[in-house]
Amino acid sequence: MGNYIILNNQMDNEIIYEHPMNERIRGLLRLEHLYAIIRYHLKNNGDSDYITVLATLLEISELLLRSDIKNEIIKELKRQSDVLNTLKNSEEIDEDRLSMAKNLINEQLSHIQNPLYQPADVFKNNEFIKIFSQRMNIPAGTCNFDLPRLHHWLNESEQKKKEEIRNWSSDLNPINHATYILLDNIRKSSSPINQNAASGFYHQQIESNASCQLIRIKIHSESPFYPDISGIKNRFTVRFMEVDTLTSKQVQTKGNIDFELHCCTF
Missing domain, CATH: 1.10.3900.10 (YacF-like)
Structure with missing residues (x-):
């Protein structure tokens, strides 16, 4: 087998979440x-x-x-x-x-x-x-x-x-x-951009003259939140979720979340 693929996307103190476009x-x-x-x-x-x-x-x-x-x-x-x-x-x-x-x-x-x-x-x-x-x-x-x-x-x-x-x-x-x-x-094709999800929500429209193959989001590994990413060719949405301790259900956080965004296209 090849020696290329790592099992997870956790590096140092960050976790990387990815979503294909x-x-x-x-x-x-x-x-x-x-x-x-x-x-x-x-x-x-x-x-x-x-x-x-x-x-x-x-x-x-x-x-x-x-x-x-x-x-x-x-x-x-x-x-x-x-x-x-x-x-x-x-x-x-x-x-x-x-x-x-x-x-x-x-x-x-x-x-x-x-x-x-x-x-x-x-x-x-x-x-x-x-x-x-x-x-x-x-x-x-x-x-x-x-x-x-x-x-x-x-x-x-x-x-x-x-x-x-x-x-x-x-x-x-x-x-x-x-x-x-x-x-x-x-x-490796993108440069990181620091973004903020107000009340746990972030939406971005992709310009008509641009493209995006892969969304990557980095957050601190100790964060209690995780991003739920959805997207199509020209736009994507990120909702930061957390687990309700009483119901064990996932809910969108009401806090403002800082994260690092990569819109990757080669």
Whole structure:
């Protein structure tokens, strides 16, 4: 698996909340989330960790099979490549960094747009994985008496299990790498703006000549509030919520909340 995705967005004393502004970014964030789960559990060696890794690889496979996300990744790689091409004559651009960024994108494009590349084929066509997938649809279906082959595999050496997982998921690596590159470029594209949500509410209209792919909001990690973000192409709304201690229901806070806003577009 790739070494790119972190499990959560908590950094130092801040928590980052994100909201995709279109379906393409929504799909990328879902992939990133699933790869993060895999990366986390591969650091551990418990039976439940390996079962979670297999189950999550199945989720990634289903996501790729049921959606057009592969083509959306190709489109976004091409779009970002075009953006980089427009910057090549700018005096303020570091040519070495620009060339490196273009090479990273072109490398992933060469893999993913190859007509022979069908991500998740290796994993989904494995007999053991097919059996595991069927049992996953049954509550507690992975008990050792229901699936002795899984029980046998879980008792193999850590080295063998991780090597087999690498082999089974090898054709998913280009998707993983492309997801990281695309989201990393988008996240780094904006400058932070300090904003205030009066009575816990903030609304922003996006100008017609501008665009936004991803909303990011940073607040202090000890804040009792969290942002509930909703948005479409040209506007978004943020409501800061808290949990009512009496009813356990979420309610919009009546206080004024300072936060850091990023409207990201590459």
